[in-house]
Amino acid sequence: MSTTTLSPRRIIDCDVHCNHSIESPDGLDPYIPETFRTAMELFMATRPSHGYRNPAGQVHRSDCDYRSAEGFERDHLDRYGITFAVMQPQPTMDYGLIHNADIGTMLCSAGNDWQVDHYLNRSERYLGSICVNMSDPAGAVREIERLGDHPQMVQILAPGEALLLYGHRFYHPVYEACERKGLVFALHPGSEGSFRSSTPVGRPSSYFEWHTSLPQTFMAHTGSLVAEGVFEKFPGLKVLLTEGGYGWLAPLMWRMDKNFKALRATVPWLRELPSTYIRRQVRLTTQPVEEPANPVHAMQMMEMIDAENTLCFSSDYPHWDFDDPFRAFPSRTPEALMERILWGNAYELYEKKLAPLMKARETEGAAR
């Protein structure tokens, strides 16, 4: 079977975006608590920006209706036969970057409730992300407690930009809560450059250069999560790195494993090779998928990271750098591997929440 033709596959799309404004009545306005309304009038919800702009003026595709759930379903879910799509609401995912921690935490809650009302309650095809303010770990834990048992909430979502590298002990209470609730900890880029430069050596001059630099953040966070013992301390935690591609992971693992042999004594809590923790507890999404001139190289890179067990499909719909599930991968990708990427790996990642949803679906199908 050709992988480039539409076929009745099962697909989990691990990264799609819905958007809202704060002020409008169909946005977050109804979700702002009375006690914070004055703070909002006083412009206390300000946050820094990275300062780059897509040359199209917007990051959204102009050929689809992404603003309404109806459009979302017609132009994406139905068009591609997406079984489940994991929502990453914007800009809620970046509210942790708001200068004022109280406002950031409050707006994360407002955006999460908006997401539940506008998408999750509408259809069980939508899976949700609990956006948290990582700059306020106690507030983040409260939000995980508040929404973690929602049957469609599958993960916690944090931006690539952060006060500290994500392995730091400051964040460990969040990971403890994720592990306890069986929720994935997901990262999404896009805000890099807000607190400091998106590269460690200076600010890029162009959107092109900034966008290309985004995997650097994921490399840094992944190294930190391993070295600071997060995977040793929370062996049940799973981390999903979305929208970072995957081509960078193999060299990072090799470098970490090599350094570990010399420098293990400085991180003595690590009981396994760094790559062992990564293969066990880190998953990646595909988009923006690397497209080497020789497609054989893409296949080799997948093999290097054990893609059969680590790689999950994502489209990033409705953004400009969207990947089509049937066109983004080399046509020679084996069917069994495509099944793992489009379905199996993500299903296993979210199984705690997906198994009951699938069962309900089967029961419903049988009743018809």
Add this chain to the structure above:
Amino acid sequence: MSACPGKIDAAFAAARQAPEPPGGKRGRLRVGIAGDFGEGLCTIVEEGKLSIGVYRIGGRFYAIRNVCPHQGAPLCRGRLMSTHAPGEVHQYQPALQGRVQRCPWHGWEFDVPSGKGLYDDRARVKTYRCEVDAEGVLWVEI
């Protein structure tokens, strides 16, 4: 909280067992007068292409092959140090004090008494049996 032993725990367990090396089949090399060897020092003895580092650690003598299994560096010319045993996250447990040879090229750690590589459950460097005879001469069996 994890307490799942991994490959590094296995490496340390093997190092702590430190079995006595088997006797030499080819003969023995004279190292020197045992009483002349200072604690924590290494002497290199050579026979043809064979190079062996002989150590006095805790009053006992140990010998390992002076070749790192990684890229063939003169292992025994690195520093003899201590290390940390695997433990809880962000806790430090000094371990194998004064008996860990770090390779001068890439810093890989080997426990001298056992020859065990501490970065992997399988890695090791060859060990040799040492003996002090009635006259106080130190020999290494090869």
